[in-house]
Amino acid sequence: MLQIQDVSCENGGDILFTNFTFSLDSRSRKRVAVVWRNGRGKTTLLKAIAKLITPYAGVISVKDEVVWYLEQDPTFPDENKTIAEYLSENLEEEWMFYQVEQAISEVGLDLADQDLMISCLSGWQKMRVRLAKILMEEPTVLLFDEPTNHVDDMGKKFLASFMKSFGG
Numbered sequence: 001m002l003q004i005q006d007v008s009c010e011n012g013g014d015i016l017f018t019n020f021t022f023s024l025d026s027r028s029r030k031r032v033a034v035v036w037r038n039g040r041g042k043t044t045l046l047k048a049i050a051k052l053i054t055p056y057a058g059v060i061s062v063k064d065e066v067v068w069y070l071e072q073d074p075t076f077p078d079e080n081k082t083i084a085e086y087l088s089e090n091l092e093e094e095w096m097f098y099q100v101e102q103a104i105s106e107v108g109l110d111l112a113d114q115d116l117m118i119s120c121l122s123g124w125q126k127m128r129v130r131l132a133k134i135l136m137e138e139p140t141v142l143l144f145d146e147p148t149n150h151v152d153d154m155g156k157k158f159l160a161s162f163m164k165s166f167g168g
Contacts (some may be wrong), residue, residue: 009044017040048060
């Protein structure tokens with residue numbers, strides 16, 4: 001269960017929102033969209049839920065959920081790695097490489113592309129690689145920040161289908 005109780009956030013002294021309250025249980029398989037004008041705190045709220053920043057007031061608690069945040073513009077510690085190298089970084093054993101191939105397939109990338117350098121990928125391909133990495137952590141709650149940035153119509157269709165089928 002994800003519970004947000006009376007959360008307030010600011011940015012540089014400007015109050016973005018106050019007393020935000022919300023709860024979500026991934027077992028309900030609900031999809032939620034946060035829609036506000038630009039600059040009103042959508043990214044700040046998502047980062048607070050993902051525990052990447054701390055709100056100045058309120059409580060965010062997570063119980064029995066695995067929460068992951070997919071940022072607007074994914075960054076990578078080393079863009080000189082291949083997709084396969086990046087995705088396999090945290091595998092405990094070599095035989096677990098099937099998880100990399102499964103994640104690549106789940107996000108609609110071609111298995112033949114696993115040897116491409118991350119630095120050579122488009123923004124949309126980088127988002128898919130980052131999503132594949134997140135899926136390997138078996139999240140129950142996914143937070144997408146502006147997921148249709150850098151995405152063509154085919155990508156938007158993929159995202160819509162992915163979000164409908166996501167088991168969290």
